[in-house]
Structure formats: structure tokens, C-alpha cells
Amino acid sequence: AQTVTQSQPEMSVQEAETVTLSCTYDTSESDYYLFWYKQPPSRQMILVIRQEAYKQQNATENRFSVNFQKAAKSFSLKISDSQLGDAAMYFCAYRIGGATNKLIFGTGTLLAVQP
Amino acid sequence: NAGVTQTPKFRVLKTGQSMTLLCAQDMNHEYMYWYRQDPGMGLRLIHYSVGEGTTAKGEVPDGYNVSRLKKQNFLLGLESAAPSQTSVYFCASSYGRDNSPLHFGNGTRLTVT
Numbered sequence: 326a327q328t329v330t331q332s333q334p335e336m337s338v339q340e341a342e343t344v345t346l347s348c349t350y351d352t353s354e355s356d357y358y359l360f361w362y363k364q365p366p367s368r369q370m371i372l373v374i375r376q377e378a379y380k381q382q383n384a385t386e387n388r389f390s391v392n393f394q395k396a397a398k399s400f401s402l403k404i405s406d407s408q409l410g411d412a413a414m415y416f417c418a419y420r421i422g423g424a425t426n427k428l429i430f431g432t433g434t435l436l437a438v439q440p
Numbered sequence: 441n442a443g444v445t446q447t448p449k450f451r452v453l454k455t456g457q458s459m460t461l462l463c464a465q466d467m468n469h470e471y472m473y474w475y476r477q478d479p480g481m482g483l484r485l486i487h488y489s490v491g492e493g494t495t496a497k498g499e500v501p502d503g504y505n506v507s508r509l510k511k512q513n514f515l516l517g518l519e520s521a522a523p524s525q526t527s528v529y530f531c532a533s534s535y536g537r538d539n540s541p542l543h544f545g546n547g548t549r550l551t552v553t
Contacts, residue, residue, distance in 0.1 A: 334480070358539045370530065370544035377539055416482060426471055426490060426537045427498065432482040 327352045329419050331431035338407045339439050345392075346402045346434045348417030356422035359393070359400045364433075365413040373415070376400065404436075412438040442466050446531050446545035453521045453552045461516040461548050463531030471534045472514040473498075473542065474506060476527040483530065489514055521552045 328351045338344035350359070361373040376384045376393050383391050388408075392401045404411055417431040444465045453459055463472065470491050475483040475498075485498030487506040495506045503525060505517045514533075518525060528549050532542040 331482075360541065368528070368547050370532070370542075372541045375539055375541060420538070422538050426534075427485055427488060428473070428532075428542055429485070429499075430475075430483040432480060 327354075327419060327421065327429055329417055329429055329431035331415075331417055331434050333434045334432070335435045335437070337437045337439060338404070338411075340407055340409060342407055343403060343405045344407055344436065346404075346415050346417075346436065348400045348402070348431055350398050350400065350417075350419045352398065352419065352421070354421050358420045358422065359391075360418040360420070360428070361389070361391070361400075361402045362416045362418060362430075363411075363413045364416065365410075370416075374402065407438050409438050409440060412436060444531055444533055444543050444545040446529075446548050448548060449546070450549050451551070453518075453550065455521060455523060455552060457521050458517070458519050459521065459550075460518075461529055461531075461550075463514045463516070463533075463545060465512055465514075465531075465533040465543070467533065467535065467543065468511070469533035469535050469543070470511075471537070471540075472508065473532045473534075474504070474514065474516045475530045475532065476500065477530060477547070478527050486516065486529075521550075523552045526550060526552045 359376045363371045388405045414433045473488040474486040489508040492511040531545040534540045
């Protein structure tokens, strides 16, 4: 069975600093997709960034970037120039390509941003 | 543009009562999902649908039933609620497969006493 592990239940970062959130996954598939979602206190789930496993280049979205290490099955999220609005629960998620289409989530990392 | 709408937002049930959670999306998405979120456990997939008239079991389907009679609606039913079903329930939809992102509703907080 596919699993997603986020080993850091909580993290803290100073405003304007950089923080990295860890995510590892377990799969025997070669075709899959990875996502990071953000859940602020409003409870809304917001897509932060996504990565296709077949792409070697790491995805970036403004201050958010990933370090995708396919051989190590690692998909970490780096947040640069952290802002107070980045405080949220962050979930890593994995989806197998093809008809199954299920998205499997990790347990989340709660990020606090200190002013 | 409403996106994904869940009703109700909050509900309190007594053990043994039944209820239906409604999810509606106006984006013409094929795929719809029901997740539950519990502290320390992330989001776990209950049931999902790959198109109108289809449903499939996710990771934690026991105690729940679903129906997708219309493409835009995905209903989650609890026939006999139990305290273990106290949770926040999220509905989501996606246009396609692979790297298509999920669009989420704002959640339903259900408490079973």
C-alpha cells in the first residue's frame, strides 16, 4: 500500500527566514504525482505546489519550491522569506497515475511563523 | 463561481441517528471524493467517484455510504452514527487524473454524542 509520511508534526520559523518541511512516500509505481496543500485556520485546503514524478526539474511557485529526490522517495517543501500568512497546517499528498486517481495524504506539519 | 459547496457546515448527532452530507460542485468535474480529517491522522479517503453513477471505497469506508446520481452532486450518508465518526468531513472534486489538483469544500464539522 502507498503511504505518505510527514515526520515533523510541528515546525517554527522566524518571519523572513527559510524553512523546509519533510515528506517521504512509499511506492513501487513509476508514474505518480506529488502535491503540497496548505490548510490555514480557516480550514480551507489550498494547493501550494505539485510535481510530476517523470520530471527531473524541481517545481517552484514564487516563494515555494520543492526538493524532489525520486530515488530516495523524498518530496520536501521549502518556503523562502516566510510570512505571517504562511502559518498553517501543510499536507503532503501522493497520487498514482492512471484510473485509480486517489490522492493519499500525510498526517500534516503545523507551521508557526514567529514575528 | 461557487466551486465546491458542502452542506451543512456543522451538525450534532446522537448515537444511532442518521444523516446525509451533501456536496455540490459547479465545475463539471468528473471525479469527486469524501475525506475525513482527524487530529494527528491527516485526511483519510472514505469513498470516491470517477463519474456519474459510479462509486468506490477508499481507505476508511466502513459505516458510510455514498451516491452519485448526478454528476454535480456527491452524497455521503451515515446510517447509524457512532462517536468514532466525530470528525471534520471534506468533499473535493477534480477535473481529471494525474496532476489535476483537488478542489475542496470548506468542510463539515460533525459531532456524534
